Amino acid sequence: MSTPSENSATLTKRLIDSGLRPTAQREVVFKVILEKRDHPTADEIFARVKSQMPTISLATVYNCLETLVQCQLIRQVNLERAPTRYCPNLHQHAHFHDETTGQIHDIDLPIELMAQLHDVLPAGFNASSVELTFRGDAAGTAQPTVPADCAPTLNNPHGTN
Amino acid sequence: MSTPSENSATLTKRLIDSGLRPTAQREVVFKVILEKRDHPTADEIFARVKSQMPTISLATVYNCLETLVQCQLIRQVNLERAPTRYCPNLHQHAHFHDETTGQIHDIDLPIELMAQLHDVLPAGFNASSVELTFRGDAAGTAQPTVPADCAPTLNNPHGTN
DNA sequence: AAAAGAGTTTAGAATTATTCTAAATCCTTG
């Protein structure tokens, strides 16, 4: 469940459902984020996209990214004050920032832990989102930083494979 | 444990221990952060400090803040891509960002939860720090956003009161 | 005490990720 053409169909449907148009720029930006398993910055995405669509502008990349985030097709990740990164993994997960390599790894979060996180909130605090980030060293991890099958499809909106 | 003169003594010792000088600017920046229970930005700190020391510059405020963070007398807090905020609470805690008011609240984290957080890390991942941030609405919380007694003293370095 | 030296402060310039602007282009619809 997540061939390129399925992802493209997902994108098209999400955009149309939001009253937006499935443009070539939005397609290629989304594709480029899905095809490499990392957490690229807007600049990196711009570079990757330019090889397939040399006329695209950086402003458009920013516009597309904002759209994709709003359509919940990718996630925005901010670490420290570094440039914003974008994550194709829509599963609930934490981020591990390897200070040695600079890489960002996805860490799966058990549902039970999420519940416990919400339990630390005093009465009256209603959280709509939680963000968990680790910083440190990841010994011998040449592994991909984002799991292979991470983007939900329209028929599988919660990503349960 | 944390009268103004005790905090000042703590600052002086920490600075000298790091080979740095206890300057009037560092004193006043630290004092201003401790005396109001919130998470001010550099600009807000600059404004508060200027009323006591009208000649101080914004660059110096940034310099002092960096020094205080390095001496572990305050914490840096980054939310989204908004200006960096500074937190006088050195206890292990999470942040709750109230999207309605913009306020940031400190959330105490039980030690047991911290252990569980580290347990989600696969073998090889060695975290030196964890950051937990909630976003949502805090109903009827006119409470202070930082607990009253939050800065450890030299005689009480782990903040156990 | 004077001189030297290291550390600090300061104003203003520089940096840089991101957003804004306004014109050109593209699509969809009547």
Next chain:
DNA sequence: CAAGGATTTAGAATAATTCTAAACTCTTTT
């Protein structure tokens, strides 16, 4: 086809932070 809204684009603008280099302060050495 014509009109209209949506989108893209290049370049300007923004804004938090960092940098630079000169002035200043405090401590140490002579």
